[in-house]
Amino acid sequence: RKEVEQDPGPFNVPEGATVAFNCTYSNSASQSFFWYRQDCRKEPKLLMSVYSSGNEDGRFTAQLNRASQYISLLIRDSKLSDSATYLCVVNPRFQKLVFGTGTRLLVSP
Amino acid sequence: AAGVIQSPRHLIKEKRETATLKCYPIPRHDTVYWYQQGPGQDPQFLISFYEKMQSDKGSIPDRFSAQQFSDYHSELNMSSLELGDSALYFCASSLVAENTGELFFGEGSRLTVL
Secondary structure, three states, X not given: OOOEEEOOOOEEEEOOOOEEEEEEEOOOOOOEEEEEEEOOOOOOEEEEEEOOOOEEEOOEEEEEEOOOOEEEEEEXXXXXXXXXXXXXXXXXXXXXXXXXXXXXXXXXX | OOOOEEEOOEEEEOOOOOEEEEEEOOOOOOEEEEEEEOOOOOOEEEEEEEOOEEEEEOOOOOXXXXXXXXXXXXXXXXXXXXXXXXXXXXXXXXXXXXXOOOXXXXXXXXXXXX
């Protein structure tokens, strides 16, 4: 079983839709959690960190459920520019980040 | 602001050849990570260095080696290249003291093995 698992998608949604991705992780000792965004053939870039209390950044909301060991990302009012692969990233120990397979999102006009 | 610099951006090699990738982290960053991303795959952690010492090791083949130099730049050396080594190799850097967990990635070096 992979340390971090995501539905690879693709998720095809129209502009303006709300879409949610989930991610599960296996190492209960993991301390930090992140969502990275990766555009095709580009480097991953941090989208947002995920805190236990949940956090919101504009149209993006991230949630962490430690008991069930899953992380979620909600995108409201999807834009064409949101089309990308969203990588769930977990920090199981000091200085190691483990990436999920990524969930591909395609937003269409 | 200065970013992570990787070179070369593209590299074409033949089977059994060797290749060296270079990474220059963001100034003041003390940790460097190497990731390998195959076509349609997620980034796989290879190895990391903190203050010029290897700090963690992932799925790095024995044919590969890496080091971090006194100026904090890092090199990934790959020998006896195989077709399956064709991938995008990302270097990332961070500053441990910031403790945000954010990695700053370079644009990657694309290796093609023929």
